[in-house]
């Protein structure tokens with residue numbers, strides 16, 4: 001099992017390699033970086049000032065098919081995301097299509113009026129990224145609050161998770 005990371009050129013600079021490494025560490029699978037090359041993103045809602053996460057996944061899916069990316073792909077964007085019926089989402093995955101997206105918009109301290117901190121940002125992007133890649137590798141949501149596959153409903157719940165998958169999810173990942 002592998003995954004690929006497509007880091008939008010507008011996402012926080014220089015973090016793609018460390019985030020790839022952290023996701024690899026959390027899930028115990030190998031990742032690779034896709035060189036950003038003009039992925040066309042549609043689905044911006046002018047009134048909400050957010051992108052539709054499902055629409056972004058459709059764009060990513062088209063690019064994946066056209067460019068022949070074999071591994072499931074995680075896209076990281078700086079734009080705030082929503083999904084039908086949700087005010088916002090941190091990320092979204094379509095496992096059957098091998099595509100997932102994570103937004104860094106609400107993972108920055110400054111979004112909440114707190115002092116910026118790169119370590120906080122890295123931790124959150126790694127956890128959210130590993131969560132969505134976990135879906136792409138067949139994992140579902142987990143009730144264990146510290147597990148990366150727990151579905152957080154707030155930043156505090158995201159921060160409470162540890163950078164690990166619980167033993168039950170690890171066993172599923174290893175096909176046990």
Ligand SMILES: [Zn+2]
Nearest residue numbers: 131135141151
């Ligand atoms: Zn999830």
Ligand SMILES: [Zn+2]
Nearest residue numbers: 142147166169
């Ligand atoms: Zn778990």
